[in-house]
Amino acid sequence: xxxxxxxxxxxxxxxxxxxxxxxxxxxxxxxxxxxxxxxxxxxxxxxxxxxxxxxxxxxxxxxxxxxxxxxxxxxxxxxxxxxxxxxxxxxxxxxxxxxxxxxxxxxxxxxxxxxxxxxxxxxxxxxxxxxxxxxxxxxxxxxxxxxxxxxxxxxxxxxxxxxxxxxxxxxxxxxxxxxxxxxxxxxxxxxxxxxxxxxxxxxxxxxxxxxxxxxxxxxxxxxxxxxxxxxxxxxxxxxxxxxxxxxxxxxxxxxxxxxxxxxxxxxxxxxxxxxxxxxxxxxxxxxxxxxxxxxxxxxxxxxxxxxxxxxxxxxxxxxxxxxxxxxxxxxxxxx
Numbered sequence: 001x002x003x004x005x006x007x008x009x010x011x012x013x014x015x016x017x018x019x020x021x022x023x024x025x026x027x028x029x030x031x032x033x034x035x036x037x038x039x040x041x042x043x044x045x046x047x048x049x050x051x052x053x054x055x056x057x058x059x060x061x062x063x064x065x066x067x068x069x070x071x072x073x074x075x076x077x078x079x080x081x082x083x084x085x086x087x088x089x090x091x092x093x094x095x096x097x098x099x100x101x102x103x104x105x106x107x108x109x110x111x112x113x114x115x116x117x118x119x120x121x122x123x124x125x126x127x128x129x130x131x132x133x134x135x136x137x138x139x140x141x142x143x144x145x146x147x148x149x150x151x152x153x154x155x156x157x158x159x160x161x162x163x164x165x166x167x168x169x170x171x172x173x174x175x176x177x178x179x180x181x182x183x184x185x186x187x188x189x190x191x192x193x194x195x196x197x198x199x200x201x202x203x204x205x206x207x208x209x210x211x212x213x214x215x216x217x218x219x220x221x222x223x224x225x226x227x228x229x230x231x232x233x234x235x236x237x238x239x240x241x242x243x244x245x246x247x248x249x250x251x252x253x254x255x256x257x258x259x260x261x262x263x264x265x266x267x268x269x270x271x272x273x274x275x276x277x278x279x280x281x282x283x284x285x286x287x288x289x290x291x292x293x294x295x296x297x298x299x300x301x302x303x304x305x306x307x308x309x310x311x312x313x314x315x316x317x318x319x320x321x322x323x324x325x326x327x328x329x330x331x332x333x334x335x
Contacts, residue, residue: 006031012225013063066121163203208331260285
């Protein structure tokens with residue numbers, strides 16, 4: 001599958017509307033591999049996007065969140081009460097959902113999507129084999145050597161190794177504060193000794209020299225997310241894009257305040273205010289804070305928005321995908 005791409009550059013699937021069909025298609029048209037993000041979408045909305053990609057006729061992938069276990073009763077109520085008081089609004093506490101897991105697996109098989117990646121866990125051997133029998137290339141997001149080994153044992157075709165530098169949610173199998181903190185390149189060397197399947201690397205990659213360095217160290221491909229957020233084809237809102245382009249923030253931080261799971265974003269007041277009290281209950285907190293984030297966007301309050309970004313965010317470039325791909329390829333001497 002990876003050898004079908006002209007360049008070893010994958011656009012990371014970014015949930016929440018960033019990974020549009022236009023973005024994924026443009027990356028694939030320009031020699032990379034574009035990904036759609038199924039997370040938080042209904043199966044119907046995902047099917048519409050898959051049909052659009054099929055019509056465009058390029059290679060693509062779909063990323064699906066492995067459902068988290070139904071949370072043990074934790075005191076989300078205290079957090080809810082505090083947020084309601086601070087924001088002067090009533091918040092809804094949603095019921096647990098598996099994000100239409102079975103329906104999405106059915107879609108992957110029905111349309112025989114070229115590639116499928118999974119985040120927040122590893123599907124069992126039967127599911128992976130079932131998808132592979134439809135010709136689907138299976139990638140599992142991992143954050144350390146142990147997860148990579150489990151993915152290989154389950155029959156995955158490749159792993160996407162996410163370094164601590166990455167923006168957005170930590171893709172670890174467990175919702176834990178214990179995270180592998182070594183630099184991506186060091187982690188890559190260890191994981192390559194642990195598994196025989198291809199290792200795709202992700203985390204803080206913004207420029208071609210990093211791509212060259214990782215490929216040289218044995219990565220089969222690289223996956224970039226933050227680097228594509230300010231592209232014309234990205235679905236990120238303008239406030240978010242401006243915050244990145246104008247360097248309005250000086251640092252990123254891992255936080256569970258917005259979603260109940262560690263995710264790296266532009267460091268803001270919301271993170272500081274609620275860090276000590278936000279429980280590790282994902283995706284309940286994602287839905288609990290949704291109306292606060294919508295209100296913040298409407299009032300242009302970037303101090304209360306979840307703006308996911310990797311550690312290399314200050315090197316983001318605003319341009320069409322075609323231009324960015326050309327620059328990355330030239331910088332990495334891939335052509």
